[in-house]
Amino acid sequence: MRCSNPYLPLSRRRLFESGVGQLSESPVRCRSRLGDRCAGCSELAAGDWREVIRDGLLKPGEIWFVTLTAPSFGKAPIYKSKFGGFAEQSGWNAEEYAYEYQIQWQWDFSKLWHRTTQRFRDFAAAEKITRPEWIRIAEPHLSRSVAHQHALLRFEQPSPESTQVCLDGLWKAGWGEMTSAKKVEGSNFNASYLSKYLTKSTMTKPEGLSAGAADALNQHHRHLRSAARRHLVLHVHSMKPRTQRLYIERMGQRHLAVSKSAGWSSLTIGDLDERRRAWSADASKIPVSVVALD
Numbered sequence: 351m352r353c354s355n356p357y358l359p360l361s362r363r364r365l366f367e368s369g370v371g372q373l374s375e376s377p378v379r380c381r382s383r384l385g386d387r388c389a390g391c392s393e394l395a396a397g398d399w400r401e402v403i404r405d406g407l408l409k410p411g412e413i414w415f416v417t418l419t420a421p422s423f424g425k426a427p428i429y430k431s432k433f434g435g436f437a438e439q440s441g442w443n444a445e446e447y448a449y450e451y452q453i454q455w456q457w458d459f460s461k462l463w464h465r466t467t468q469r470f471r472d473f474a475a476a477e478k479i480t481r482p483e484w485i486r487i488a489e490p491h492l493s494r495s496v497a498h499q500h501a502l503l504r505f506e507q508p509s510p511e512s513t514q515v516c517l518d519g520l521w522k523a524g525w526g527e528m529t530s531a532k533k534v535e536g537s538n539f540n541a542s543y544l545s546k547y548l549t550k551s552t553m554t555k556p557e558g559l560s561a562g563a564a565d566a567l568n569q570h571h572r573h574l575r576s577a578a579r580r581h582l583v584l585h586v587h588s589m590k591p592r593t594q595r596l597y598i599e600r601m602g603q604r605h606l607a608v609s610k611s612a613g614w615s616s617l618t619i620g621d622l623d624e625r626r627r628a629w630s631a632d633a634s635k636i637p638v639s640v641v642a643l644d
């Protein structure tokens with residue numbers, strides 16, 4: 351799992367340039383979670399989050415898997431064909447597609463999740479139970495290039511009525527119609543299924559695109575980037591130029607790809623980092639031929 355884009359952190363580079371640092375300072379991983387940026391780091395990130403997901407799944411409680419979608423903004427430019435791959439969608443019309451709304455919805459994505467978690471708190475207070483713990487991962491919808499979200503909720507004091515009230519509340523927070531929830535057995539849930547979404551973004555192009563579908567998707571992306579640019583001009587007055595460039599390039603995606611409630615798991619990404627550092631320090635004492643197996 352080697353990094354494809356290691357870099358020397360600015361602080362170390364400055365130290366080196368000012369003559370304090372040493373040439374032997376080694377570069378660090380790029381830590382990108384995106385597979386098309388760095389295969390090694392994205393695999394590592396997905397693996398770490400898989401362990402955090404699993405840790406929470408093994409705690410006592412009832413687990414629900416929920417999918418929270420974006421509302422419809424119009425007919426998508428491509429669709430997943432039942433013969434495999436993606437095909438051009440007949441009837442897609444850029445003039446009728448609500449690009450401004452999609453960009454605005456993406457802008458409010460984090461707020462929407464925050465509002466959803468506030469509903470958990472309100473629900474728990476009303477029912478006098480502990481609030482559900484959660485972990486969420488945003489998944490890009492590859493046909494529409496908009497984010498939607500999967501979350502695991504763990505109810506530590508479940509009761510059929512109260513759980514249903516809480517799940518019903520998700521719909522009302524402002525997610526789209528395709529929102530769904532199903533109960534899962536924590537020990538059977540495939541954590542890799544969820545963590546693999548981390549390696550993709552709304553910019554990721556699906557595999558198996560026909561020529562027509564690739565063309566339609568490129569046009570769709572151009573419209574989204576124009577709408578993101580307009581959104582910045584009209585509504586955003588304090589964003590650094592580099593962040594603006596990224597915002598447009600990512601077609602309005604600016605939310606965190608993954609987050610969790612503090613109580614979801616005992617294991618954190620920081621713990622895993624720490625273990626890896628300790629392992630590397632130890633591994634340096636192992637003969638080189640063995641280290642090279644990594």
Ligand SMILES: [Zn+2]
Pocket residue numbers: 352353354355356379380381382388390391392
């Ligand atoms: Zn990397």
